[in-house]
Amino acid sequence: MWDRTANETGWTALLGERRGGPDVPAYAAPARAEDLTGLPPAFLDVGSAETFRDEVVxxxxxxxxxxxxxxxxxxxxxxxxxxxxxxxAALSQTARAAQLGWLRRLLAV
Incomplete structure (x- = not known):
């Protein structure tokens, strides 16, 4: 699946020479934004064996x-x-149900 090499390839495709540098816009890498006030509600889910787990948490x-x-x-x-x-898989179905439940609560439908 998605590993560190794929991650580096993806960031390079998106950012080119700016990848990893100080000029990466927050819209491309939201975790780099210094001020996260005023964001809309967020749903974040990640697997415990996921490459991005610690970043998401x-x-x-x-x-x-x-x-x-x-x-x-x-x-x-x-x-x-x-x-x-x-x-x-049961885990996949549970994750999808959580995503859908969050959307329903957010949209009050």
Whole structure:
């Protein structure tokens, strides 16, 4: 699935020579934004075996520290794209249900 090499390739494709440097815009890498106040509610979910797990957890923490609203789920054993790779797995179905439930609550439908 998605590993460090794929991640570096993706960032390079998006940012070119700016990748990893000080001129990366916050819209390209939101976790680099210094001020996270005023963001809309966020749903963040990540697998415990995910390449981006620590970054996602840290981002959610920063949203909370800024007074924002974030719902965070860390799915045990999940890897990047687990819900698409194995959509019939119980973990995938639970994750999808959480996503849909959050949207329904957010939109009050």
């Amino acid at each position: 840290a981002y959610a923490s920063r949203i909370w520290q800024a007074g924002g609203v974030a719902e965070l789920h860390v799915w045990p054993g999940g890897f990047h794209g687990f819900d698409g790779f194995a959509p019939q």
